[in-house]
Amino acid sequence: MSTLTPPPRHPAGLAQKLADSGLRSTPQRELVYEVLLTKRDHPTADEVFARVKPELPGISLATVYNCLETLVQCDLVRAVNFERGPTRYCPNLRPHAHFHDEVTGQTHDVDLPETLFTKLKSELPPGFDANAVEITFRGKAKSCAN
Amino acid sequence: MSTLTPPPRHPAGLAQKLADSGLRSTPQRELVYEVLLTKRDHPTADEVFARVKPELPGISLATVYNCLETLVQCDLVRAVNFERGPTRYCPNLRPHAHFHDEVTGQTHDVDLPETLFTKLKSELPPGFDANAVEITFRGKAKSCAN
DNA sequence: GCCTTCTTTAGAATTATTCTAATTATCGCT
């Protein structure tokens, strides 16, 4: 029987993006990324750790931190910080804002037109050159389709 | 000689705003607030502590945290969080955004037209009701007037 | 197959913040 390469359950882009930065694709990195893609609720490092552990019981929290940091470096994931509290991770790379529900504590992605981000940057006084804009809303979401 | 009330060096609003919330005006609260108003570089609690200590050597870090939290509760100060790292404090109450200079690490206030904030909120999908928007730019500021 | 480099790991260390219990200050009342 010939050796079979198991089909990759993880997005094709990952290995490539990592390689672009001279980094290797590892089971840990793949799984952490997969977990982020699967449940997009902006988990903390601890939460990612909990979700990853059943699949890869030997993994350590430090590794989860390492992997997350690596994914951020490779532009596969964004780190977001709301008020005090742990950093959260978001695999949505399209330009979008975050809506932080003050009641449930949940964070929702809100797609906004690219033009809005451009417009915002254009409002900056001369001398300021922004390469990123972050927008965070805070309030109540009475989800119609709940 | 009659007892003289020393002229308050701190903004008149403070005592009033505190009273509105059933809180007292204390030397610690006044000084912490004054320090924030004097150097508006978005200091951390530790930095505020360092600035306050020469004036009030007995003050404790816990008190600085308490005072800052109190000021935030009274809507005299805003707490801002950029990426990981300690919370920073900002006494600018006008609607504004923050520009985080990636080179120097400094944070600048950027006044934006109120209309922009309104417009942003109106872009939210139905069901989302925001009572606050935070905008953070990230990039390089080649300050013309430096 | 060996050497180098990259990665992961466990645990210690660091940093930021909050909590706790005791002390001190202030306010209103008499």
Added chain:
DNA sequence: AGCGATAATTAGAATAATTCTAAAGAAGGC
């Protein structure tokens, strides 16, 4: 002025989030 109730501050311990360190484990190139 004196007293009791409440509010605020304090020092230090406790917690939470993250980073660091040093050692062990994997992978790739020759």
